[in-house]
Amino acid sequence: MKLATRTRYGLRAAIELAKNYGNGPLQIKLIGKNQGISVKYLEQIIAMLKNGGIVRSLRGARGGYVLAREPEKIGLDEIVLALEGSISTVECVENESLCARAADCVARQVWTKVQDAMIDVLKSMTLKDMVDKAQNHNKLTYQI
Amino acid sequence: MKLATRTRYGLRAAIELAKNYGNGPLQIKLIGKNQGISVKYLEQIIAMLKNGGIVRSLRGARGGYVLAREPEKIGLDEIVLALEGSISTVECVENESLCARAADCVARQVWTKVQDAMIDVLKSMTLKDMVDKAQNHNKLTYQI
DNA sequence: CATTATTCCTACTGTATTGGTGGTATATTA
DNA sequence: TAATATACCACCAATACAGTAGGAATAATG
Numbered sequence A, B: 001m002k003l004a005t006r007t008r009y010g011l012r013a014a015i016e017l018a019k020n021y022g023n024g025p026l027q028i029k030l031i032g033k034n035q036g037i038s039v040k041y042l043e044q045i046i047a048m049l050k051n052g053g054i055v056r057s058l059r060g061a062r063g064g065y066v067l068a069r070e071p072e073k074i075g076l077d078e079i080v081l082a083l084e085g086s087i088s089t090v091e092c093v094e095n096e097s098l099c100a101r102a103a104d105c106v107a108r109q110v111w112t113k114v115q116d117a118m119i120d121v122l123k124s125m126t127l128k129d130m131v132d133k134a135q136n137h138n139k140l141t142y143q144i
Numbered sequence C: 001c002a003t004t005a006t007t008c009c010t011a012c013t014g015t016a017t018t019g020g021t022g023g024t025a026t027a028t029t030a
Numbered sequence D: 001t002a003a004t005a006t007a008c009c010a011c012c013a014a015t016a017c018a019g020t021a022g023g024a025a026t027a028a029t030g
Helices: A005-019 A028-035 A039-051 A076-084 A106-123 A127-137 B005-019 B028-035 B039-051 B076-084 B106-123 B127-137
Strands: A055-058 A064-067 B055-058 B064-067
Touching: A005 A028, A005 A039, A005 A064, A005 A076, A005 A127, A005 B106, A028 A039, A028 A064, A039 A055, A039 A076, A076 A106, A076 A127, A106 B005, A106 B106, A106 B127, A127 B106, B005 B028, B005 B039, B005 B064, B005 B076, B005 B127, B028 B039, B028 B064, B039 B055, B039 B076, B076 B106, B076 B127
Parallel strands: none
Antiparallel strands: A055 A064, B055 B064
């Protein structure tokens, strides 16, 4: 059940970008420094966020990354989706055709319920919510 | 986010044992055959269920495995716990001391909520519920 | 135009996990 | 004691993960 490190890092990076929203691009170097994450590794992780349509990049000097949309329009489910590839406990939940008995498999029903519960929680939160929460502690408090 | 195969297999094996509850021990060989799972692999998986106090073993001829308690007293959370080691998305959720900022980390709050949602769902179901559901389809319908 | 800052791309590496196999020891029963 | 079945232990191949490395492409700046 453990999340990949890249998912944890990726969320933290996204929150940094959300905090910086409206103030121009933020460089990976800075995010990595603030968060204590290998800059080279973060590079790959943010590329996933880019592919997922969460962030946009600005190349060249003074470039960096910005959120692709307003923080209140980015659900955490989108972020996890971009980083994990899918928010899914078991393949057959998404793809019935993987198993002949999928349609009335009780184990599958369990994993579907678990998965739906996770997705609901993630969908209920946006990057804006994260920034607001962090603001209350008025520091970079989202470090894992 | 994907579950390990052993967790899926383990749940299915536990459901088989629940279905057989009251009819004496069930052999791994049989479960593996019914479920299309490598008997040798299943051996290891059921050993985890045993360590977790979910099943008891009976050695020797006519031996096999039985549930350690009535199916209605075994929550699915216990089964996942036995197989995954912990029902946890991130280490720091369980163990605050892993990160100095854990106490007011917003990312950690996210993963805590996700994890709690999963645990709630699993806790809400017992092996008995699984047997009852499967009965409605009156076959081995829990195959993944 | 040269320099600098930054993203982008691709490949490599060590480690751990996963999924699975094989063999032997041990206990129980008939 | 022979047959059955679990228990235990060691091994193996494939994959994923986390991180490193080097350089190419691109944009801004002086």
